[in-house]
Amino acid sequence: MKSEAERNVWQIAHPAIVVLHLATQLLFAFLWELHPLFLCGQLVLIAVWAKQEGAFAQLRPFFAMTLLFGFAYLCLNTLVLHEGRTYLWKGPILPYLGRLDATVEELSYSLCGVIRLVILLLVSQLFQRLVDHDRFFFLFAEAAPRFVTTALLSIRLVPFLQHEYRRIRETAKLRGLEPQRANGLGQVRYSWLLLRPLLHSALEGAWLTAETLYARGFGSGKRSSYQRMALRPREKTGVLLLLLPFAFALYAKGLGVGQFAFFPLFSWPDPLGDLFGLGCFLLLSIVPIIWFRRGEEM
Secondary structure, three states: OOOOOOOOHHHHOOHHHHHHHHHHHHHHHHHOOOOHHHHHHHHHHHHHHHHHOOOHHHHHHHHHHHHHHHHHHHHHHHHHOOOOOOEEEEEEEEOOOEEEEEEHHHHHHHHHHHHHHHHHHHHHHHHHHHOOHHHHHHOOOOOOHHHHHHHHHHHHHHHHHHHHHHHHHHHHHHOOOOOOOOOHHHHHHHHHHHHHHHHHHHHHHHHHHHHHHHHOOOOOOOOOOOOOOOOOHHHHHHHHHHHHHHHHHHHHHHHOOOOOEOOOOOEOOOHHHHHHHHHHHHHHHHHHHHHHHHHHHO
16 A cells, blocks of 8 residues: 555545545536537546646556547547538448448537547546545455455556566566567567566466465455544535535536537537536536645645
């Protein structure tokens, strides 16, 4: 587990509260359906939040993959859909798929889907950054002890293999075993040769972990006591503040805020009302985050 100096203000708090914050943002991403204004506003909110928490550094390896998948989704969804009337391109007619075409409405609809995908990626990265996984899974230790043990070991598996692979590769380089001028196939063969010591190291680590768990009594039955984390008064107030944007979103939906139709033509009944509703929604969403951060930093 991380030391107090390495953990941010969110990891010190009750993990259920942090997960509730992130789950609320996920719910909002689907509550407004594919309204472009509300999706863009929520994307800006989560992006600023992730920037403040320093989550962009870990996001860079996944950004290229997200752009590639988003571009593929944008093209395929636009070609497969047969809605919209503002044509940009009319293609051939294929069996089972019909006519391949691209309209402004289909392209906009697919683009909103990509924005939602980016929101999900940012929320998942915030989960990795803000949630203390050990403390979060310990909440279920009494109800499902074997699941918690398996989950925690699985979370540590990929970082452990990455660390061992870098260590083995550095050792091979110091011993002069790394090829200096190898082509792509040579690099693949060299990496394949490193898998054997990596496998042996992983098996040895798994054996040591199993011995440690056995020595500490894991699997012999339920524990006599479990550590329980109580909610502090400020965290309870933060939960109440977190209910404000959710209640406002349901109330606004009941009044007709957030209505937007892509097909067959664009239809936006009340843009000014949606803009005002977005401002209120973002303001109410920022309040619990600021309240929580300032309370933990004090």
